[in-house]
Amino acid sequence: MMRHRMSVVFALSILVVFNTSGASARRNTPPKVAILHHAASDATSVASATGCKALSVRVVSYGIDARLDADKKAIEATETLTYHNLTGQPLQTFPFHLYLNAFQPQSTFMSEVRQSGTRGTGSEAGWDPKHYGAIEVQSLAADGVGDLTPQMQFIQPDDHNPDDHTVFQVTLPKPVPPNADITFRMTFHDQLPEVVERTGYKRDFFMVAQWFPKVGVWWHGAWNCHQFHATTEFFADFGVFDVKVTVPRNYVLGAAGDEIGSDDNPDGTRTVTYHAEDTHDFSWTASPEFTDVEDSWTGTAGPVKIHLLMSPGHLGLKGRYLQSLKGTLDYFDRWYGAYPYDRITVVDPPRGALNAGGMEYPTLITGGAAWWEPPGLRLTEVVTEHEFGHQYWYGMVATNEFEEAWLDEGINSYVEVKIMAALYGQGRSLIDLWGATADDEGEQRLSYLSTPDADPLTRFAFQFMSSAAYGDTTYGKTAAVLLTLEGIIGEETLRNALHTYFERTKFTHPTGTDFLKAVGDASGQDLSWYFNQAVSGTNVLDYEVLGIRSDRADWYRKNPPPGKKGQTLYRDTVLVHRKGDFLFPTETDIRFDDGETVREKWDGRDRWVRYTYLKRAKVISAEVDPDHKVRLDRDFFNNSQTAVAHPGATRKLEVYAVFVTQLFFQLLAWLV
Amino acid sequence: MLRAGWGLVWRRQRVLWGVYSVSLVLALFAIQPLVATLQPVLDHSLAADRLYHSFDLATFADLLSRPEFARGAVTRGPVLFGVIFLALMLLFTGGILKVYIEDRSLATGEFLGAGGEYFWRFFRLLMFLLIALAPVRLIHLGFRAWSDGLANRWAQPASSVSVRVGGTLAVLFLLMAVRLWFDMAEVLAVAEEEYAMRRSMVGGLRLTWNNFGALFRIYLLPSLLVWIGSALAFWAWVRLVPHQAVAASLVLSQGVIFLWILTRLWQRSSEVVWYQQRAPETLLQPSPLPETPIEAFLRPEVPPAEVSL
Numbered sequence: 001m002m003r004h005r006m007s008v009v010f011a012l013s014i015l016v017v018f019n020t021s022g023a024s025a026r027r028n029t030p031p032k033v034a035i036l037h038h039a040a041s042d043a044t045s046v047a048s049a050t051g052c053k054a055l056s057v058r059v060v061s062y063g064i065d066a067r068l069d070a071d072k073k074a075i076e077a078t079e080t081l082t083y084h085n086l087t088g089q090p091l092q093t094f095p096f097h098l099y100l101n102a103f104q105p106q107s108t109f110m111s112e113v114r115q116s117g118t119r120g121t122g123s124e125a126g127w128d129p130k131h132y133g134a135i136e137v138q139s140l141a142a143d144g145v146g147d148l149t150p151q152m153q154f155i156q157p158d159d160h161n162p163d164d165h166t167v168f169q170v171t172l173p174k175p176v177p178p179n180a181d182i183t184f185r186m187t188f189h190d191q192l193p194e195v196v197e198r199t200g201y202k203r204d205f206f207m208v209a210q211w212f213p214k215v216g217v218w219w220h221g222a223w224n225c226h227q228f229h230a231t232t233e234f235f236a237d238f239g240v241f242d243v244k245v246t247v248p249r250n251y252v253l254g255a256a257g258d259e260i261g262s263d264d265n266p267d268g269t270r271t272v273t274y275h276a277e278d279t280h281d282f283s284w285t286a287s288p289e290f291t292d293v294e295d296s297w298t299g300t301a302g303p304v305k306i307h308l309l310m311s312p313g314h315l316g317l318k319g320r321y322l323q324s325l326k327g328t329l330d331y332f333d334r335w336y337g338a339y340p341y342d343r344i345t346v347v348d349p350p351r352g353a354l355n356a357g358g359m360e361y362p363t364l365i366t367g368g369a370a371w372w373e374p375p376g377l378r379l380t381e382v383v384t385e386h387e388f389g390h391q392y393w394y395g396m397v398a399t400n401e402f403e404e405a406w407l408d409e410g411i412n413s414y415v416e417v418k419i420m421a422a423l424y425g426q427g428r429s430l431i432d433l434w435g436a437t438a439d440d441e442g443e444q445r446l447s448y449l450s451t452p453d454a455d456p457l458t459r460f461a462f463q464f465m466s467s468a469a470y471g472d473t474t475y476g477k478t479a480a481v482l483l484t485l486e487g488i489i490g491e492e493t494l495r496n497a498l499h500t501y502f503e504r505t506k507f508t509h510p511t512g513t514d515f516l517k518a519v520g521d522a523s524g525q526d527l528s529w530y531f532n533q534a535v536s537g538t539n540v541l542d543y544e545v546l547g548i549r550s551d552r553a554d555w556y557r558k559n560p561p562p563g564k565k566g567q568t569l570y571r572d573t574v575l576v577h578r579k580g581d582f583l584f585p586t587e588t589d590i591r592f593d594d595g596e597t598v599r600e601k602w603d604g605r606d607r608w609v610r611y612t613y614l615k616r617a618k619v620i621s622a623e624v625d626p627d628h629k630v631r632l633d634r635d636f637f638n639n640s641q642t643a644v645a646h647p648g649a650t651r652k653l654e655v656y657a658v659f660v661t662q663l664f665f666q667l668l669a670w671l672v
Numbered sequence: 673m674l675r676a677g678w679g680l681v682w683r684r685q686r687v688l689w690g691v692y693s694v695s696l697v698l699a700l701f702a703i704q705p706l707v708a709t710l711q712p713v714l715d716h717s718l719a720a721d722r723l724y725h726s727f728d729l730a731t732f733a734d735l736l737s738r739p740e741f742a743r744g745a746v747t748r749g750p751v752l753f754g755v756i757f758l759a760l761m762l763l764f765t766g767g768i769l770k771v772y773i774e775d776r777s778l779a780t781g782e783f784l785g786a787g788g789e790y791f792w793r794f795f796r797l798l799m800f801l802l803i804a805l806a807p808v809r810l811i812h813l814g815f816r817a818w819s820d821g822l823a824n825r826w827a828q829p830a831s832s833v834s835v836r837v838g839g840t841l842a843v844l845f846l847l848m849a850v851r852l853w854f855d856m857a858e859v860l861a862v863a864e865e866e867y868a869m870r871r872s873m874v875g876g877l878r879l880t881w882n883n884f885g886a887l888f889r890i891y892l893l894p895s896l897l898v899w900i901g902s903a904l905a906f907w908a909w910v911r912l913v914p915h916q917a918v919a920a921s922l923v924l925s926q927g928v929i930f931l932w933i934l935t936r937l938w939q940r941s942s943e944v945v946w947y948q949q950r951a952p953e954t955l956l957q958p959s960p961l962p963e964t965p966i967e968a969f970l971r972p973e974v975p976p977a978e979v980s981l
Binding site for chain 2: 635639650663664670
């Protein structure tokens with residue numbers, strides 16, 4: 001997900017108490033015929049429907065048949081889920097996510113939004129009934145077991161909020177043995193919200209995401225199935241998706257799978273069948289107003305078909321979308337590994353639906369664009385780059401976004417900085433407009449500076465101090481941590497580390513330990529001193545040049561001769577101070593007026609260090625981190641000091657400020 | 673009319689330089705807290721180069737996010753001195769109009785005396801102006817709601833953007849018309865030494881209503897000049913002025929401010945010239961103002977005592 005840089009204001013908070021029974025399970029559905037059977041012991045050996053070898057351990061297999069009611073903004077669907085028990089132990093209880101139930105006033109999600117806001121929604125925004133969403137499982141049965149509807153019960157593993165209905169669990173009469181399969185059959189009903197938090201409708205545009213009951217992940221010896229929180233995203237097992245979507249015939253569809261069939265129905269609808277393998281989610285979008293721009297790109301794993309679903313008024317931006325997407329594909333292919341899927345769909349949300357934008361799903365991403373966007377303002381590009389990046393850091397390297405969001409959002413933000421700079425130029429990758437510039441690195445850093453010391457990167461996403469702290473730390477601080485790491489081990493080494501990490505962990509659920517090990521292996525260094533502070537700690541890094549001074553060596557003489565450059569002896573001192581609690585070895589460049597520059601190294605363990613020289617030259621400046629490698633440093637302005645003032649920047653800003661002030665005066669004087 | 677107005681501005685250019693000087697001096701005072709905050713951060717820091725040799729927005733935002741700037745260092749001064757400038761313009765406007773109406777230079781004391789004479793009258797007019805702007809604000813909100821409604825209904829932005837642009841132009845037109853009306857009320861107040869501002873307002877409205885085309889042209893053409901001039905200056909600043917050319921930026925930006933003041937005074941002087949040349953005859957056309965003798969408009973050079981005879 002991309003935190004929105006464009007201002008999108010949604011009126012949303014909790015004022016109206018709604019009946020949450022829409023999500024409650026019905027208990028009178030007759031049992032279905034069911035068979036419990038043993039599965040192949042190794043899912044990776046299961047050949048895919050397309051004849052290709054499976055890329056992932058396919059734990060789940062979903063078959064969904066969904067019909068969109070475009071007028072009621074609702075979906076009626078049936079779902080068949082086959083779960084392969086590869087946990088090595090019998091499983092009797094199964095938890096399921098019901099994400100759409102988050103969009104109800106008493107949910108945990110909405111309570112958290114009320115407390116500290118989330119993207120596009122301030123904490124003081126009122127509850128808007130348009131944002132009501134729900135998913136109701138109408139019946140649940142399991143093959144070989146029968147009707148399980150009465151056994152369904154909502155659980156709240158994170159906060160025990162009884163009104164939160166985003167997770168339910170069901171207990172089987174008898175456990176599913178190891179290496180066996182169980183097939184669940186459900187019917188469910190979705191009520192979509194007006195687009196909020198990545199999903200919903202706007203007019204006749206539908207972004208249907210997190211819309212079906214999804215089983216939790218057996219991970220580290222337990223079920224991992226968190227409630228839906230304001231700051232969390234998703235975590236699911238890899239598998240196969242066979243999904244039929246029925247929509248009005250005039251709708252253009254896009255989905256996270258290969259289209260393998262399309263049938264027109266007599267009732268004016270169309271049913272499109274999709275198949276996806278080695279993915280862990282399935283989302284789709286529909287609108288009668290999409291223009292499907294088709295293109296392709298070829299990488300080391302073969303050709304990739306691009307579907308760009310453009311909304312009205314945005315077609316002029318298609319070139320910018322495609323340039324960013326193809327450039328990003330190129331760099332990922334070159335730097336980190338091959339893109340193995342044969343398709344990527346980019347959804348351009350229409351006006352008013354920006355809250356559906358900036359989101360990632362396997363092989364389908366949503367962008368974000370405005371018709372007025374000038375070419376030097378690269379919002380479309382950065383959102384496209386970021387969301388595509390998630391195909392790697394989330395899509396294939398499927399980390400737990402509830403618990404270690406820095407591994408997907410943070411690594412992806414770092415990679416975003418690198419690729420945006422490679423595509424659009426260092427120092428101007430984000431804005432290059434009317435003489436003003438900004439790069440993505442600077443934007444990430446600003447985000448980090450907003451909340452530099454509240455939470456470690458490793459905190460569970462829903463346990464951060466605030467929504468802002470989550471965003472600032474997970475995205476901005478992680479990017480700054482990795483950019484600084486680049487300064488320690490080298491850009492190429494870190495790139496190799498990411499490549500290694502990707503190749504080792506793709507199509508699995510790695511943890512932070514796996515990532516740090518990959519970095520350690522690639523660099524051959526013990527970096528625990530750094531990771532303990534930067535990743536697991538909340539230490540703040542801030543070094544400053546506290547003072548520079550040149551005193552004549554003969555200062556004590558009553559009438560010393562006038563100082564002569566190159567002849568008079570000076571005692572030069574430079575005082576460097578560690579303001580923060582982050583211990584970091586630093587370098588300091590000290591420049592003298594005879595042209596010499598001395599580079600000093602300091603381990604930073606003490607609070608300060610003083611460099612003293614007896615030279616026939618005066619010190620003219622000192623700069624900590626002269627190569628600008630330590631992007632975690634909280635204050636760049638105090639990293640250097642010059643002996644003589646250089647007021648150029650102050651004068652420049654003064655001129656601007658005078659002008660703006662006089663302009664303001666003129667506007668006021670218009671009243672007279 | 674505009675040519676005659678321009679001549680008046682040129683002949684009485686002390687007014688122009690005076691207003692510009694006050695604007696510059698007050699602005700310099702207004703930004704002193706900002707400069708005092710910037711100097712210790714930037715003057716001895718090599719990081720300031722990213723603001724001097726280029727204009728890196730991230731560095732600028734980094735600068736503004738420092739705690740020193742959180743206490744209103746950037747805005748407090750300009751707001752305070754903006755209010756002072758507004759008060760001074762209230763004080764000066766009477767004198768400026770008197771200079772233009774009489775087409776002669778006034779001594780400082782005379783100028784300020786004239787300003788003081790009209791200060792509270794124009795303050796009352798300012799209050800009336802704010803009331804008159806309220807419906808314009810409502811119209812603006814109406815257009816915005818209309819545009820938002822269209823944006824909500826249609827994905828295609830053309831209709832809502834058209835309404836938004838059309839609404840902005842309409843509101844701009846109304847703002848200019850209202851300003852023109854109150855400009856004429858002020859001219860009338862000074863020219864006729866009117867004490868009752870309601871009468872000035874009514875007279876100004878009548879003048880503006882009956883002669884809208886001619887008066888609006890007087891207002892619009894200098895406005896167009898200032899907009900085009902500002903756009904050209906911005907283009908030149910972006911394209912031609914190097915980042916570190918602070919002096920060039922200063923000259924260009926002050927040129928723009930000077931142009932704004934110049935054109936505003938040009939509007940004022942042209943309105944005065946128009947009033948002196950055309951108003952008496954136009955005032956004969958509608959029904960006479962209830963409490964103001966028409967003769968006063970017809971023969972302003974005649975002493976009031978003779979008129980009453």
